[in-house]
Amino acid sequence: VLVFPGTYLENIDFSGKSITVASTYILNEEDSLITQTVIDGSRNGSVVTFKSGENKTPVLTGFTITNGYTPSYGGGIYCDSTNAILTKLHIYNNHSVHDGGGIACSASSPVITKSVIAGDSTDWNGGGIACFNNSNTTLINVTIANNFCNMDGRGIAVLFNSNVVLKNSIIWNNGCQEIYTSATGDIIATYSDIENGTGENYFGSGCIDDNPLFVDADADTVAINYVYNLQTTSPCIDAGDPDPLYNDIDGTVADMGAYSYLQSGIRGKVILGTDCNESVHLEDVEIILKDMATNTDIDSVFCNPETGSFSFAVEPGSYNVKPKYIINDMYSFNPFEQSAFVVEGSLTTLDDDFVINPLPRGLIMGKVVLTGVGNETDVLITASSSSTHPYPVYDGGGSLLYYEYALYVESGTWDVEATLEYYQSQTIEDVPVFPAAITSDIDFVLDPAVYPGYIQGKITLKNGPGNVQDVIITDIDCIHTTQPDSTGNYLLETYAGLQDITAKLEHYAPVTIKDVPVNAYQTTNDIDITLLNWEEIPGTQYVMTAYTTITLSGEFVEGEQSNQVAVFGTGGINDCRGIAKWVKGNHPFWCPDYHYYDLPGYWYVTMTSDIQDGELLKFKVYDTETDSIYDCYGDYPFHNCQQVWADINAICPTGIQQFNLIRDWNWISFYLEPEDTSIASVFDSLTIVPDIYQVKYQNVRTTYDPNSYTWLGDPTFTNITKGEGYKVNMINPVSSFRAYGELLNPITNPIDLNYDSGLYYNYTWINYYPKDPLPIETALESIEDKAILVKTQSSSATIIEGSGWVGDLTIMKPGESYIVNVKSDCALTYPNRDYYSIPPINMKEDDIVNNAGWKLLAGTSSNMIAMASITANNKIVDADNYTIGVFDDNNDCRSIGKREKGFWYFTIVGNENGDELHFKIYDSNNKTSYENEQTITYKSDTILGNPKEPIAVEFNVDTENMINPLSLSKNYPNPFNPTTTFSYSITASGNVRLSVYNIKGQLVETIVDEYKEANDYTVNW
Template identity: 25%
Template sequence: MKRFALYLFFVCFTVIICNYAIFAETLNVPDEFETIQGAINASENGDVVLVQPGEYDENVDFNGHNITVASLFYATGDPEYIGRTIIDGHGTRRVVSFISQENRHAVLTGFTIRNGSTSYGAGIYIRESSPTLENLIITANHATHRGGGVYCTQNSNPTLSHVTIAGNTADDDFSGIHAFDESNPTVVNSILWGNNPPDISDRVLISFSDVQGGFEGEGNSDVDPLFGDADRGDFNLTENSPCIDAGSDIGNGFNGELPDLGALETGLPVTHFRFNLTDNNHSILVVSATLDNEELPAFDEIGIFSQEGLCCGGGFWNGGELGLAAWGDDPGTEIIDGFVNNEVIEYRIWDFTTQRECIVNPQYVGGEGNYVANGFSAVELEGMTSYHWEAPEPTDNNHSLLIESASFNDESLDIGDEIGVFTADGLLAGYAIWNADDRIGFAVWGDAEHTEDIVEGFVADEAFTFVIWDYNVEVEIEAVGHFVQGPSVYTEGAFSIVQLGDFEDQDPIDLVANLPSGWSMMSINVDPADEYYSEDEDRGPDVPLMMAELTNRDELEIMKNDVGQFYMPGQNFNNIPYWDLTEGFQIKVTADCSITWTGVPILPFTQIPLSEGWNVIAYFPDYELPCEAPDFTAFVPILDELIIAKDGLGRFALPENNFSNMPPLTPTMGYHVKVSSDVALNYPDAPEELASSEPRSFDNSHWVTPKPTGKCMNVLVNHISGIEMSEGDQVVALNSSGNPVGVGTVDSDGRCGLAVWGDDLSTDYVDGLRDGESFEFKLFSIALESEIDLVVNGFIKGDRLEYTDDSYMVVETSANVTQPQDFYLSPAHPNPFNAVTRFTYGMREEASVSIQVFDIHGRLISTITDGVKAAGQHVAVFDGNSISSGLYIISMSTNSFSTAQKIMLVK
């Protein structure tokens, strides 16, 4: 008996090397097609019909399709699927037919064919065809004339390999297999036993097979195969069967031990690598495989893995070239169960002798190392078995880690380096071998609940300690783990993305924060020097020591955190226990000023924990991050939880409504964010090129933006109907006295976000709204040069125009515009102009209107509009960038009205 059998994907790659199979598809039964025949009918040459275990009551006809029809044996190498995947004729019909000139690329593999009944070829009937039949049990079929199991006629030359033909009957003769009319089937490594009558046509070419009654041919025998229980359909070979190791290695690539005879190989191990079969795959030909520079022992396993550590394919090494499939993600499922397009393909080897997984360095000799549906790659695998640590034993709970990057001295880990994750007591509870250029996923194990006296892993909220084993220099290096996503402490069932590195100590720097007079939000991105810490508090710097520079100049009025604790030096009061470096602060100063601290830079991606609801957070990067819609780059890691974010000037991002008027996040600024659940924020890396996302400035200061008061609500005016607006128009929120309490600028989409400020109770005057106080909106139109009342028509968020601290609303509005009594064309502004000028025109009724620009010679320069316009006021723009300086004429005409005006372009 050989240690393991392997026919895994041998047939697959017989098909793949055909020209038409490069773009083969996998058709799944019954997931995509209820019947095998339905899948065959929908297939094209080179496709694979993959059949799940079950009993299929069908008469299967290949219909001239040169395809592979297979059970899961084809994908797993597990012979159990041969007995569990049955095509049954139920005594009323033939089971399988090849009658349309199919060739050797028509493959049937991994089934039990039984209970067929017809005159000739009850199990399998072959006419004018030469298919390939492998790893089949053909049993209990009855022919009223000949060929109970298999019948071949009219120049049919099929190949049968590892086939068990047993227990078939025929009323005339040749019950097992019969060949007629110039047909010459080839049978190898098979068993023909217990058929009645047992005689076989002399046209059949048989070798290395066990044939009841004997048959001339190399390696043939006539001995009881010692089935498990043939009467009950158990055709497994028992321990002393003479058919074990009696086969031929010709064509199978085996070295040393020989295959067994028949469909069912003995002594197969439990498969180590398990994976799901989906509806798409990438074909891989393993040309060679070594382990520690020696040829890989036959029947060790090769596994195919995604970068997240998901097994997506595999099989037993057969001592020669091996065909495998890397299975892609099934888009019909909610979980990721395979590769996504362009994902890097990784490999592992299961060393059966040591019972360990080995890292693998792939060298591609054909195709690419990235997954492509229906793609193909050829690869040489180099495995290594030298290990520094023993992998920890799995427990009943774990925390998944994805090491996104790992580097030392700016160089990535080498293949073969090891990553260990240790508890505070030095217990190894997570382990991986670096097997990629960029990332790897693995589990960190928690302490098992059922073993109270033994600690096998992490306990809840315990910190991770990372250690790297350098394979080349044989030294352990303690690493720093920076959590890009997910919890930074052990959390059962959680998932985290980590960046590993040495991150050597950085030199202290001076950090300068410039503060505007009044209220703002600020934070720091350095860990201040020891002089800023008090002796009895090491969680963070001391607030009065941190703010001493300002208090010594009497410039600090108050600073407060997000839970209402505050420092008021004028009253010598402080109840902020320490400066939490992950938090931002609201601060009020008496004049424009600056403050300087000395400290070591905090790494940009250091984790910031956020609690459900509102948080004032620090900004750690030393670079800017954009926050414009629709990407909201700065908050991508928490975008699913982010409700609203705003800066100290009340500018805000509202992902649900795809809106942002926030400029890029900037060092020393603090930010106010509201999240739907507890979450951790790790700021992303700096973008390759930061596009300008600062809100555009416009020459429109009709209303001056109120100064921040330390608290506000945010309003998104989502739409303004009834008027044509221009980018740069203003929307103002007015209190009952007509004083502005918030001003915003209309963007290019016609929307406007504004902060409506609450009253600052620390001042002696009213500078904002009180809770519950109402307000109203007005629009200032640049083109019309007039203020226009806005009426709220509906609330997308909120229900009334009343102020509430730290709330937000989204409204739909309309302009309360008086309809023109006549047609008109207003003077252009500016005029003269050097690039662009605007003008308005009025329509007393809906009508067709033409507005055109001419030069002084009457030549048409531009058509502004030419069509039907609704009654009302309209805005038009003329762009003169592409024409030369000079005098031009704007002409407007309707059926009943015409006018013109001069404009002067000066460059």
């Protein structure tokens, strides 16, 4: 039975048949095929069973036998009354309750050769192999390593009148008892490497007790591809039986173990190049050997799938070695081939590793044209497994020339396809592509897919005369037309695809809704349109143009639905001077170096006048969502032939922002702009009692005087200003203070942050515009490369190169003011809702461990930052068991630390410089606090320490009261077995108790209850 490479989930019973079951290893003796052909027992009994009298030598060769589990004998292979031949096997990770984790032999005489038995286990005897009941087992060139048992013979157990012949083998790293023989068992070992075998009765001629020096000598975990090859300096090389009968494939004296060390022949290696992706596998590289004397191919092998190594055992002579990637011809090797000269008794290693890389890709280029409505950049161009989209090409003046694509693809001949929803796809066949060359002029012209579809909606005439039934509704190019009924409802038959729908009526501004999706033979509903009786006056002689954004309630009014923008003169609705057109993208005056975020689009308007300069014009905006027309702030003077830009705000219902103000200091900011920005007006409701004492911004302040009912202080500080953050000192708490005003759009209101090289700290007090809390990374994305630090009243964060933001400030919130420090001039632009999800993602605040229940001092005016290395009795303090705080002499908590990578971070609040502060540690295990004698001095806005050089804080505490970290490893095997083993570690000497409880929490048994020195321990139960 020939089995091809793969993993087979099954359990095999030879059922008395004397047959040969082999992998394709027998075809070319390629060792990698052993690890590629796996019989996986799925923990459902022995993987392979011989128990039906197979005494005519059945054969099993070239497999990996794994994942067997049986409550009986032989987790990997069970031999009962058989003379089976087992060769070239990897028997690993199997388990039996009774004898023989890897192999169990009962009344059998198997011959096992050139096999690895590793990582197997049993609850009884013989972790690797157990022989019992008059068995006579022969082991030749077998490696038995890293096996385990709970009783006797972790490598080999010979029991009950059984005998084992061991030759040219390695028994190593199985544990304290490599080989066990019972009183009636016997083993004869010759020319084998047996750990701790010196002096044992079985330790016969040629045996050694030396480290075999496996290639993966440090590996403790047995893996499918770990075959225990020998290093060059292994004592097992040429140490086997000198009888030529056992010589290695290269003709040298036999080595010990399953895999000999090739000493005569050719050896080389293939490695993956940097341009290879995960689809390229070393196991698909075939190495072809040519005899130069006859100029014929004489052998081939496949690379090791993990290491890429390969070898040939050949006679002396001259050879040529050439690799080939068998999947396709799109890969090359460097070097292309190599020559090798083999001398008798020597191993020739090729001069260079073969490096496999894909051939240089070629480039397909062409133009794309859509004959209907749609976006050329949405067209998908594909060939082979590559795809791309077209891009616009402009002339020197910025005018669009055409849309072009560039598709990189492997060399070969390909069919190139262009597709777009609602369009007929197009394929150009047999396009040749050459390495590092361009195949050009592969152009596409796509026509709309011509299928009928329907659009339904309602037309509304707002605030004007006229008959709705006279409205004309058309699709693109006016191919289809319809009119509403008396209620305004319409149904337009059109073509499937993306359609632009336009509604027109005399004396009304036309409205076009773009890119309405229409499916074949289906109706797209609710495409409602509102028409406004805005009509440009004729006969004016002067023009100017404007690029504008319109903000309503803090958000952009975009060209969606029936949204409309127009400009009017002093004559009101009958004096329309221009109707704006929506254009997607940034306008020409939008500076990307100053404005971090792109615009969704802008309103382009041509304005007219009969007065050459100076006439004041006003904007109006219609918002579909609220079905309202809004006037806009500001008068805009007309100047003939000028181009201008403006960020315009619609006059909308007043926004409200509410604050919960506590006594003493509050750090606040406004995301709206009051109509009256004077401090007297904004804080008027707090002066009645009065509840407010002082308002401060950076180095200026003003104080309310209840006697004169006026604000006294710096004469330059009388108004609040957009972008600024403030500190407000309250006499009494007020939980419902409200501010009223116009909501601000973060995108059009950058905050300038100035840098002065003469200052150590460049602090600016800023507001927070977004109406939603945001992660600090999202909120400050626009200045991430310029920012050093940001903080609010009781938390802060700083930028660490390579790590991003660290600190106890992780979420920025509406209503709070912030102080930011930058390293160069920049502009902070907060995102609006176009640039983050609702609710924002990654919004979990980092929890600061405060098991002590300490309450942070509130209402402070300033803070400082400290980064510290905290140790107790020279041990690093973790955040799971300990809380660290900073306290003053009044025992007020000034900060609760947050554990970062390698240090503790503290934002320390305060009012007066010069306060002496000290650290406290709270142990949540024994509910005890400890103080540190060293002190730091409070100084606002300073920073002590940094992540690379934190300040050192050492607690010297009573060790009897400190919890020593303990480690209890997972027991093995599971406790449903007769015995199980626990491993545990203690880092300090002391009394140790190890107890077992059942699932109900009831004590089953106390295994350990005694004084132990600091060490690692193992106990059986």
